[in-house]
Amino acid sequence: MTDRNARHQQSMQKLKTHVDGRVAAATEQRGLLMVFTGNGKGKTTAAWGTVTRALGYGYRVGVVQFIKGLWECGERERLAEDANLEVAVMATGFTWETQNRDSDIAACQNVWREAERMLADPGVYLVVLDELTYMLKFGYLDFATLEQALAKRPAEQTVIVTGRNAHRDLLAMADTVTEMQEIRHAFNDGLQARRGIDY
Amino acid sequence: MTDRNARHQQSMQKLKTHVDGRVAAATEQRGLLMVFTGNGKGKTTAAWGTVTRALGYGYRVGVVQFIKGLWECGERERLAEDANLEVAVMATGFTWETQNRDSDIAACQNVWREAERMLADPGVYLVVLDELTYMLKFGYLDFATLEQALAKRPAEQTVIVTGRNAHRDLLAMADTVTEMQEIRHAFNDGLQARRGIDY
Numbered sequence: 001m002t003d004r005n006a007r008h009q010q011s012m013q014k015l016k017t018h019v020d021g022r023v024a025a026a027t028e029q030r031g032l033l034m035v036f037t038g039n040g041k042g043k044t045t046a047a048w049g050t051v052t053r054a055l056g057y058g059y060r061v062g063v064v065q066f067i068k069g070l071w072e073c074g075e076r077e078r079l080a081e082d083a084n085l086e087v088a089v090m091a092t093g094f095t096w097e098t099q100n101r102d103s104d105i106a107a108c109q110n111v112w113r114e115a116e117r118m119l120a121d122p123g124v125y126l127v128v129l130d131e132l133t134y135m136l137k138f139g140y141l142d143f144a145t146l147e148q149a150l151a152k153r154p155a156e157q158t159v160i161v162t163g164r165n166a167h168r169d170l171l172a173m174a175d176t177v178t179e180m181q182e183i184r185h186a187f188n189d190g191l192q193a194r195r196g197i198d199y
Numbered sequence: 200m201t202d203r204n205a206r207h208q209q210s211m212q213k214l215k216t217h218v219d220g221r222v223a224a225a226t227e228q229r230g231l232l233m234v235f236t237g238n239g240k241g242k243t244t245a246a247w248g249t250v251t252r253a254l255g256y257g258y259r260v261g262v263v264q265f266i267k268g269l270w271e272c273g274e275r276e277r278l279a280e281d282a283n284l285e286v287a288v289m290a291t292g293f294t295w296e297t298q299n300r301d302s303d304i305a306a307c308q309n310v311w312r313e314a315e316r317m318l319a320d321p322g323v324y325l326v327v328l329d330e331l332t333y334m335l336k337f338g339y340l341d342f343a344t345l346e347q348a349l350a351k352r353p354a355e356q357t358v359i360v361t362g363r364n365a366h367r368d369l370l371a372m373a374d375t376v377t378e379m380q381e382i383r384h385a386f387n388d389g390l391q392a393r394r395g396i397d398y
Binding site for chain 2: 004005008009012013015016019022025026027028029030031032034036038040041042043044045046047048049050051052053054055056057059073074075076077078079096097098099100101102125126158171174175176177178179180181182183184185186187189190191192193194195196197199
C-alpha cells in the first residue's frame with residue numbers, strides 16, 4: 001500500500017468513527033417539520049423529490065399547492081396515477097395574475113381545509129404545504145391556525161413547508177430548515193424556463 | 200371594492216408588469232448546467248424532484264450516483280420501472296466505509312464512463328451527476344475531463360451536479376447555482392434519519 005493510500009485509510013477511519021458516533025447519538029424517532037426557504041431554485045423541487053421518495057416505500061402522501069397549480073407540472077403528471085398520492089391545488093395562479101385579494105383569500109381557505117384534513121390523518125406519512133409561506137405573508141392564513149394544525153398532527157407525520165420569507169415562528173418550530181440561496185439563476189441571464197426542468 | 204383590495208390590485212398590477220417584462224426578456228433556449236451545492240438538506244432531493252418532473256413529460260433521463268448507491272433509496276424504487284430512466288451507481292458506499300483510495304478511484308472511473316455515454320447522447324434530456332463534487336475534491340476525477348464532457352454535450356441537454364464544496368470552475372460554468380444552506384438539521388438534535396423522508 002502506498003503512503004497516500006495509508007494516509008487516506010487513516011483519515012477515513014477517523015471520519016468513520018466521527019460519523020458512527022453521530023449516527024449512534026441520533027435516537028429520537030418521529031415525524032419532522034421541514035422548511036425549504038430562500039430565494040434560490042430547488043424548494044418545491046426538493047419537496048417533490050421527497051414525495052417521490054416516500055411513495056417509493058408505499059407511504060401515503062398529501063400535497064397542497066398554494067398559489068401555483070394552473071401551470072403544467074411534470075412531477076404531478078408523473079406521479080398522478082399513484083393511489084397513495086393526493087394533491088389539492090389552490091389553482092388561482094399567482095397573485096399578480098388574479099389581482100383580487102378577496103377571491104385569493106377564499107381560494108386559500110378552501111384549499112387549507114384540505115390541508116387540515118391531511119394534517120389530522122394518521123395514515124398520511126408526508127404532507128407538503130407548497131408555497132404556504134406566501135399565505136402567511138399576505139395574511140391569507142393566520143399563523144396561529146397553522147401552528148395549531150402542525151402541533152396536533154400525528155407524531156409519525158412529516159410536514160414540508162416551502163416558500164420564500166418563511167415566518168420566523170415557523171422557522172423556530174421546524175426540525176430541519178434549509179435556505180436555498182440563489183447564487184446564479186439562468187433566467188436572469190435571459191434563458192427561458194425549460195419544460196421538464198423548471199416546471 | 201375596499202381600499203385594501205384596491206391597493207392590492209394596484210400593487211399586483213405593478214408586479215405583473217415587472218414579471219411579464221422579465222419573462223419577455225428571457226428568449227434564449229438551451230439545456231442548462233445547474234449546480235445544487237452547500238451543506239444543507241435538499242441537494243440530491245431537488246435533483247430527484249427534477250428527474251420526476253422530466254419523466255412526467257416523457258423525456259429520457261440519466262442519473263449517475265457517485266459515492267451513494269448502497270443505501271436503500273425510495274425515489275430510485277419509485278421510478279425504477281420507468282423505461283425512460285437509466286440509473287448508474289458507483290455503489291461503493293461512502294469513502295469512510297471503503298477506506299480504500301485505489302478501489303474508490305476505479306469505481307469512480309467505471310461509473311464515469313456511464314456518465315460520459317449519457318452526456319454524449321442527444322436523446323437524453325436530463326443528466327444528474329449526483330455527489331459528483333466529491334470526486335473532483337478527492338481527485339478521483341479530473342476537472343478537465345468533466346469540463347470537456349460538459350462542453351461538448353448536446354445543446355438541448357440539461358445537467359444537474361450535486362454535492363458540497365463545488366469546484367470554483369464548475370460554478371463559473373453553471374447557468375443556475377443554488378446553495379442549500381443548513382440553518383438547522385434534525386439529525387443534529389438527535390433525531391434519526393427517516394425512511395421515505397431522508398433516504
